[in-house]
Amino acid sequence: MIKSNIPLFWWNVSTRSKRGRFGTLLGLAPEALHPSGTLRVEGVDDNESIVSLQVPRWCCDEVDGRLKLSAGLAMIDEISTYAGVCVWDPRCRPGASIQLAGRAVNEEGNIDVGPRDRIWIRSTNVKVGRTIAFVKANIEGTGGEVLAQCSHIKFMPMGFPLDYGVCAAPIGGIVEAFANRLPLHDQSIPDNVSEVFPLDQNDLSTNASSSMVVTEDHGNPIGSIHGGASLMLTTLAAEKVQPRRTKPSWIKTNLVNGIDCATKQNADIRVDAKMGRVTTGATLWTDEKLCADTVIEWANKS
Numbered sequence: 001m002i003k004s005n006i007p008l009f010w011w012n013v014s015t016r017s018k019r020g021r022f023g024t025l026l027g028l029a030p031e032a033l034h035p036s037g038t039l040r041v042e043g044v045d046d047n048e049s050i051v052s053l054q055v056p057r058w059c060c061d062e063v064d065g066r067l068k069l070s071a072g073l074a075m076i077d078e079i080s081t082y083a084g085v086c087v088w089d090p091r092c093r094p095g096a097s098i099q100l101a102g103r104a105v106n107e108e109g110n111i112d113v114g115p116r117d118r119i120w121i122r123s124t125n126v127k128v129g130r131t132i133a134f135v136k137a138n139i140e141g142t143g144g145e146v147l148a149q150c151s152h153i154k155f156m157p158m159g160f161p162l163d164y165g166v167c168a169a170p171i172g173g174i175v176e177a178f179a180n181r182l183p184l185h186d187q188s189i190p191d192n193v194s195e196v197f198p199l200d201q202n203d204l205s206t207n208a209s210s211s212m213v214v215t216e217d218h219g220n221p222i223g224s225i226h227g228g229a230s231l232m233l234t235t236l237a238a239e240k241v242q243p244r245r246t247k248p249s250w251i252k253t254n255l256v257n258g259i260d261c262a263t264k265q266n267a268d269i270r271v272d273a274k275m276g277r278v279t280t281g282a283t284l285w286t287d288e289k290l291c292a293d294t295v296i297e298w299a300n301k302s
Contacts, residue, residue, distance in 0.1 A: 006092055007041045007049075007083040008032060009167055009176065013221055014082070016182040020219025020261055022226035023078045024185040025196060026071070027056045036187040041083055042120070049083040049123045057115040058190045061247070067111040067119070069248050070235040072139045072148055073102045074228025078220075080123040080135045080152045088128040092167035095133055095154035097227035101252040102139075102150030109247030109299035111139065111147045118142065123152075131156055197236055199269070208241040210269040214286075216261050224258035225267075225291070234282035234294035237269040242280065242298065249299035257291045267291070 008030060015021075015029050015037075023029075029037035038054035059071035077100055086092045104111055113119050120140040127134045133156055139148040157163060166175055190196055196217065199210045218229040231253040239248075259265055265286050272281040284292040 003046075003087050004041070004044055006087045006167055007044065007051075009092075009172065010082040010086055010094065011039070013175065013179045014078070015185050016179050017221035017223075018182065018216070019223030020216055020221050020226060021185045022074075022218050022220065022229045024187065025056070025189055025217060026059065026075050026078070026228065027053050027189065028075065028078050029185070029187060034184055034187060038118075044083055044087055046088065047125050049080075049087065050120055051079045051083045051123075052118050052120045054116050054118050055113055056189045058193050058196060060115055062193070063245075064110075065114045067113045067117075067139075067147075068232075068235075069102060069104050069109065069111060069148060069251055070232045072111060072119075073100050073150055073251060073253075074226070074232050076100070076102070076121055076123075076137045076139070076150050076152060077226070077228040077231070079121045080137045081154070084123040084125065084135050084137075084152075085128055085133045085154055085156075086167075088125045089133070089156065091163065091165040093156055093158055093162055095156040095158065097152065097255050098155050099153040099252065099254050100150070100227060100231050101250075102148050103250040104148050104247075104299070105146055107249065107300060109249040113141055113147065119147070120144075129156070193236065197233055199233075199237060199240070208237070208271045208273075210237045210240070210271075212267050212269075213264050214259050214261055214267045215264060219261035223261050225261060227253075227255050230255055230284055230292040231294060233267065234269055234284050234292055235296060238271050238273070238280045238282040238294070238296050241271050241273055246298045246301050248296045250297040251294065253292055253294040255292050257289055259286050259291055 042050040133154040
């Protein structure tokens, strides 16, 4: 398969999968595939890829209307995979995300783009090996200014059939034909983050806990919770107990285990705000199994 076609191959599968649609909720539906999609693959080569899209309203801060760092990282999780790792890996494997991290360039944590503004995600191939892939990615504004600097680490082995060249003939043609028989996801995107993550907040102490049922709305195409959803969920729970009105300036999430979205499992988020005035920890659990571990550094208030 021609390298420039690989991202659209994977998004064609992603925007039709019945097992997960979180990427579609993030606005990651290509114009070339979806009648209301806004994502464009601007360019891809052996070292770099550039993807642009319009920012959904629910991915923005409810107070100032600016893009949340957590939402930008969730977009990078998928974009640097389909238009990055899948292109740079000889067998076009997507791998499994094991860490997402990013820092807003602005000291107050502001990412100065809002709903329907177009942003550019520039992914850079640092290393894509047989076992581990490491990608750097920037969120850029209309004028090319860097708004956030991020990184993405993936564990590449996935087992049969993904380890055997899904994009290559004849498997690629079979997968594409099967995907094309499925309808595209409904592109109705929520306006409010609470519609995507209806958190049940148990208390507002420095050791607060929240819970939520995980569904296909939070899943990736193979039916496990999307890495970006895990990051956004833990960050959102931490934001709800942050005593000061401030934004995350840096987020790092280690992705440990998945959650099956089809079985409607309950996810528990535990927030530890005692790490320090400027740092908060949040973990995601299901059935006492650790799924994600997030550390958030809060910006200085002006």
